Amino acid sequence: MKIKFYPAFLILIFFIIFLIFYKGLQNPNTYTPSVEIKKNIPEFKVKKFKNEKILNSKDIFLDNKFYLFNIWASWCVPCREEHKYLMKFKKDKNIEIIGLNYKDSDENANEFLNELKNPYDIILSDLDGTIAIEWGAYGVPETFLIHDKKIIKKIIGPINEYSFIEIEEIIK
Amino acid sequence: MASLIGFYSLFSGLLCSIFVIYFSIINFRNSKILDKKILIFTFFQFFFVIISFFALIISFVISDFSNETVFNHSHTTKPLFYKISGVWGNHEGSLLLWLVVLTLFIYLFLIKSKEQKKNYKILTLLFQEIIIIGFFIFLIKTSNPFNYIFPIPTEGLGLNPILQDPALAIHPPVLYLGYVGSSIIFSSALAGATLNYISKDWARHIKKWVIISWIFLTLGILLGSIWAYYELGWGGFWFWDPVENVSLMPWLCLTTLLHCILVLEKKNILTSWVVVLSITTFMLSMCGTFLVRSGILNSVHTFANDPERGLFILIFLFILIFLSLFIFFFIFKNSNKNPTNLFWLSKETSILINNWFMMYFLAVVLIGTIYPIFLEVITSEKISVGPPFFQKLIIPFLIPFLIFMAIGSQLKWVKSDLKNKLYLVLFFIISLILTLLIIKNLKINFLTNTVLLTAAFFLFFITVRDFFKKEFKNLSQNIAHFGFSLLILSILFNNIFSTEIISNLKIGETINSNKIQINFESINQKEKQNYKAIIGKFNIKDQYGKNQILNPELRIYNQPNIVTSEADIKTNLFTDKFITMNLVQNQDYFNIRYQIKPFMIWIWVSVIIICFGGTLSLFKRNYEN
Numbered sequence: 001m002k003i004k005f006y007p008a009f010l011i012l013i014f015f016i017i018f019l020i021f022y023k024g025l026q027n028p029n030t031y032t033p034s035v036e037i038k039k040n041i042p043e044f045k046v047k048k049f050k051n052e053k054i055l056n057s058k059d060i061f062l063d064n065k066f067y068l069f070n071i072w073a074s075w076c077v078p079c080r081e082e083h084k085y086l087m088k089f090k091k092d093k094n095i096e097i098i099g100l101n102y103k104d105s106d107e108n109a110n111e112f113l114n115e116l117k118n119p120y121d122i123i124l125s126d127l128d129g130t131i132a133i134e135w136g137a138y139g140v141p142e143t144f145l146i147h148d149k150k151i152i153k154k155i156i157g158p159i160n161e162y163s164f165i166e167i168e169e170i171i172k
Numbered sequence: 173m174a175s176l177i178g179f180y181s182l183f184s185g186l187l188c189s190i191f192v193i194y195f196s197i198i199n200f201r202n203s204k205i206l207d208k209k210i211l212i213f214t215f216f217q218f219f220f221v222i223i224s225f226f227a228l229i230i231s232f233v234i235s236d237f238s239n240e241t242v243f244n245h246s247h248t249t250k251p252l253f254y255k256i257s258g259v260w261g262n263h264e265g266s267l268l269l270w271l272v273v274l275t276l277f278i279y280l281f282l283i284k285s286k287e288q289k290k291n292y293k294i295l296t297l298l299f300q301e302i303i304i305i306g307f308f309i310f311l312i313k314t315s316n317p318f319n320y321i322f323p324i325p326t327e328g329l330g331l332n333p334i335l336q337d338p339a340l341a342i343h344p345p346v347l348y349l350g351y352v353g354s355s356i357i358f359s360s361a362l363a364g365a366t367l368n369y370i371s372k373d374w375a376r377h378i379k380k381w382v383i384i385s386w387i388f389l390t391l392g393i394l395l396g397s398i399w400a401y402y403e404l405g406w407g408g409f410w411f412w413d414p415v416e417n418v419s420l421m422p423w424l425c426l427t428t429l430l431h432c433i434l435v436l437e438k439k440n441i442l443t444s445w446v447v448v449l450s451i452t453t454f455m456l457s458m459c460g461t462f463l464v465r466s467g468i469l470n471s472v473h474t475f476a477n478d479p480e481r482g483l484f485i486l487i488f489l490f491i492l493i494f495l496s497l498f499i500f501f502f503i504f505k506n507s508n509k510n511p512t513n514l515f516w517l518s519k520e521t522s523i524l525i526n527n528w529f530m531m532y533f534l535a536v537v538l539i540g541t542i543y544p545i546f547l548e549v550i551t552s553e554k555i556s557v558g559p560p561f562f563q564k565l566i567i568p569f570l571i572p573f574l575i576f577m578a579i580g581s582q583l584k585w586v587k588s589d590l591k592n593k594l595y596l597v598l599f600f601i602i603s604l605i606l607t608l609l610i611i612k613n614l615k616i617n618f619l620t621n622t623v624l625l626t627a628a629f630f631l632f633f634i635t636v637r638d639f640f641k642k643e644f645k646n647l648s649q650n651i652a653h654f655g656f657s658l659l660i661l662s663i664l665f666n667n668i669f670s671t672e673i674i675s676n677l678k679i680g681e682t683i684n685s686n687k688i689q690i691n692f693e694s695i696n697q698k699e700k701q702n703y704k705a706i707i708g709k710f711n712i713k714d715q716y717g718k719n720q721i722l723n724p725e726l727r728i729y730n731q732p733n734i735v736t737s738e739a740d741i742k743t744n745l746f747t748d749k750f751i752t753m754n755l756v757q758n759q760d761y762f763n764i765r766y767q768i769k770p771f772m773i774w775i776w777v778s779v780i781i782i783c784f785g786g787t788l789s790l791f792k793r794n795y796e797n
Contacts, residue, residue, distance in 0.1 A: 004501065006501070007497060007501040007502070011494065011497060013733065014493055014494070016492065018490045019544065020544070020546055020550075021462070021468065021486055023487060023549045024468050024545045024546075024549050025466055025468055025482045025483060025486065059722050121502070
């Protein structure tokens with residue numbers, strides 16, 4: 001039997017449309033705020049934790065190196081959850097962990113670190129929360145993976161097993 | 173209790189549909205005349221659906237919160253009118269309404285087409301029953317409007333306040349009559365194609381169904397548009413929102429079909445094209461339902477968002493598409509061997525040319541609507557297509573469209589000549605001069621604007637001339653085309669002459685802008701049945717020194733707790749003065765938006781004129797005999 005061209009063509013087209021609609025249905029359809037990837041990190045000046053020294057962001061983040069910029073607070077429960085992953089990262093020599101202590105008191109933050117151990121190489125203090133805003137953070141905890149002064153990944157909420165492995169893969 | 177009746181009634185309806193199919197298949201082979209049983213069961217199918225529909229209405233009216241749909245979408249303090257309109261203001265209820273229209277139309281079709289061949293009627297019925305059963309199953313399986321909840325809540329969640337508006341209360345039923353009404357055209361075109369029955373007679377018979385669907389669809393879109401203008405507070409009437417587009421697409425297709433049916437009726441050509449258009453119209457309706465109901469689109473309209481529902485309609489839609497393709501390519505034989513020789517200067521040629529333009533417009537709207545979905549699936553990039561896309565692609569092509577529309581109506585069927593056609597040139601020159609006079613004073617120098625306005629004026633004058641000259645043999649067409657020219661003119665003037673002032677004002681403050689003075693005098697509070705109103709008093713002094721008081725409102729609804737902003741609009745024949753105020757968070761000033769929108773009312777009037785033209789043609793026995 002001779003296959004007619006037009007019907008076959010149309011059926012194919014409609015089949016493709018069907019597949020695309022079908023795939024489209026699977027997509028979650030809520031607006032997710034666009035994660036600003038590959039964006040340069042903001043420049044800022046910041047007070048060091050438990051210290052009156054003012055640091056410039058340029059001096060913290062160097063080229064050709066991976067950094068994990070983690071926003072945390074002692075009052076934040078999920079921060080405790082992700083703490084063990086931060087400790088694992090601490091063992092990794094490829095990455096440096098910068099903590100931003102968000103709207104916290106030095107006293108409470110210190111207690112938190114004494115209790116759970118300190119995973120951070122440098123801790124910065126963001127008493128009024130303005131630096132977190134500059135980074136476009138949504139809340140605590142939030143983690144940015146930085147390389148060459150660019151944000152290459154952003155994790156909203158605590159780090160979990162999945163995102164931990166993902167970051168390990170990137171920094172290898 | 174009412175819910176129980178409603179639910180079993182729905183089941184009985186489904187049972188009737190199965191009986192209808194059974195008897196139809198038997199009747200199709202055996203007998204010469206249509207079996208009475210078929211008619212009876214078709215009636216009962218409609219009867220049970222309408223009982224079910226009334227049961228849902230009663231559940232809403234008595235606020236029976238043991239019914240999940242009522243609980244989710246109603247509230248005891250809601251006015252009775254909105255309790256009733258709440259029935260179709262939600263997914264489940266509106267699908268039940270869809271079913272009401274489906275079953276109503278097929279019943280009317282059967283009793284109104286007595287003179288048609290038996291087998292054609294039965295096949296139409298069978299195709300329609302496929303759709304009906306599909307929707308029965310969809311309704312019962314995924315969106316049952318009679319779900320029972322226990323323990324019974326004491327209060328409902330309320331209807332979204334922006335849906336509590338008279339225009340929107342009647343918008344769904346009217347729109348559905350057109351939207352779903354096109355199903356009968358689809359079924360009968362498939363039946364006609366199967367039996368090779370697409371002919372002049374068929375065209376004459378199906379024409380009234382096309383016109384009826386078309387009128388309701390047009391009115392439905394109009395109501396939605398009026399609602400958007402009054403309620404959404406943006407001061408526009410069409411936003412190229414995906415949900416608006418899915419109502420526009422069947423309209424474009426149906427309008428094209430309407431004109432092609434006339435050609436078919438007159439000359440017995442374009443048979444295949446008419447079949448394609450009939451199928452496409454309903455498929456676009458179904459596709460629209462899929463897009464809106466599955467939540468696949470991001471839109472200002474938020475509807476049910478349930479992947480299972482989406483999947484069901486998607487599969488159902490494609491079953492119907494493949495069925496149509498199969499019938500069209502493998503069963504339908506274009507027995508009509510009339511050579512399609514069109515003379516270049518004739519009515520049918522101009523209709524055909526405008527057909528292509530319509531298809532182009534349709535393609536633009538279709539692509540603009542579904543392209544974001546495709547892009548997201550393929551590249552997972554999210555975009556939204558906005559008005560500039562549609563305007564850029566559609567507006568330039570409106571110019572030849574309007575000109576062909578004007579000239580086409582002046583031509584004869586089959587073959588026309590250029591004798592006594594000098595007035596066409598004359599009218600065009602007059603239009604051009606008029607446009608230049610208007611544009612000159614405005615200092616906007618858009619070439620498209622000028623030419624478009626000229627084309628619209630051209631159509632306007634030609635149709636006006638026909639009112640004076642013709643012996644009213646083409647009155648319905650003339651009225652509809654006149655309405656269309658008026659619509660385009662109103663939209664253009666509205667776009668060109670609109671002015672807007674946006675500002676933040678405290679009580680007692682005044683702003684001056686372009687000789688217009690807006691004074692925010694005071695605010696008042698009022699308690700209403702289900703909301704608290706904050707009414708602002710604005711004294712507006714226009715450029716002629718005339719004072720006018722406008723009172724926009726903020727409504728704080730109790731259930732659900734939503735603040736809506738009600739525009740105050742002062743309408744007269746030439747302009748609308750439109751003001752809205754909005755609360756600014758934690759501040760003691762209000763955001764005020766004042767707009768002067770000329771010819772707004774003429775947009776609504778012209779659409780009503782278009783519909784009136786269509787209605788008139790229903791009452792005419794023979795088209796231009």
